[in-house]
Amino acid sequence: MNTMDSEHYEITQFEEIDFPFHCFQISNLQTLPHWHNHTEIIYVRQGECTVYIDGIARIGHEGDLMLVPKGSLHSVLPRLPAEYLALVIGDTLFTSMLRDVHCEAALGSSLLNGSLAPLHMTPAHAAYPELSNLIKNIIQEGTQKKEGYQLSIKVSLCQFCIFLMRHFPNSVKVIFDSRLQGAHVLLIKQALEYLALHYTEKVTIADMSLHVNLSGQHFCRLFKSYTGKTFTYYLTDLRLDHANRLLLTTDLPITRIPELTGFCNANYFSRIFKKRYGHVPSHVRKKLTPGTVKQAEPIRGVQ
Known part of the structure; x- marks a missing residue:
């Protein structure tokens, strides 16, 4: 990798x-x-x-x-x-x-x-x-x-x-390079890379465990310790971040965005989006000047 x-x-x-x-x-x-x-x-x-x-x-x-x-x-x-x-x-x-x-x-x-x-x-x-x-x-x-x-x-x-x-x-001094610690970092980076490429698909804990060759329980524990979030919470966060970027930077129909970002249906997407950002997806578009889009946000400073 x-x-x-x-x-x-x-x-x-x-x-x-x-x-x-x-x-x-x-x-x-x-x-x-x-x-x-x-x-x-x-x-x-x-x-x-x-x-x-x-x-x-x-x-x-x-x-x-x-x-x-x-x-x-x-x-x-x-x-x-x-x-x-x-x-x-x-x-x-x-x-x-x-x-x-x-x-x-x-x-x-x-x-x-x-x-x-x-x-x-x-x-x-x-x-x-x-x-x-x-x-x-x-x-x-x-x-x-x-x-x-x-x-x-x-x-x-x-x-x-x-x-x-x-x-x-x-x-x-080199005091933070134990083989176990280094191996775990690489595994989590590998998992994050996989999610960045496949977040639009159905991805389960079993899929990730197989991908990094760990048991499901071990993977979940390790993933949370390195990211501060459970696997499911992180994946939802990642999808919401991409959905918000599409709302801000494209003129795609709002009804298409859930399927493009891995959400199973539009109602669930709208509900979870409002819970995360405090408003429904359509509100993002209303705040934009007609005919314009914003630049995509960098990886830092994600809501």
């Missing part, structure tokens, strides 16, 4: 090719399970969020910071109301930083080989103010984009790496 071909493999669109950094600001929306070849920092600005990183659930409260290593399967489920930021740092940005001989000697293997370990830091930690100030500076510089902001972000990222070395030495 080539996980980079999966719909859940995120190809992050950076504003500047030579400066691969982006700050996603997300309010009251979930981020579906996905992975990418970048390091990510999640900052909970308000409320509470459950962050799943390779099968481990971490509950983040206001002010909490979490480090997501590259290649990790991760998702965010907010408890409304909530706001969080996702700082995505491209590999090539680290590469340019590591041209310095001292940076490369200290951090090169960890940053480029994906051997950072997940980290969850709360305001209760003695060193939190130091890290919080670094992250807030990165966010401010990335948002305001004043002259020299790229250099300022790079300096803060270097300080961030030094902070990890001094306060969390295990975060720059």
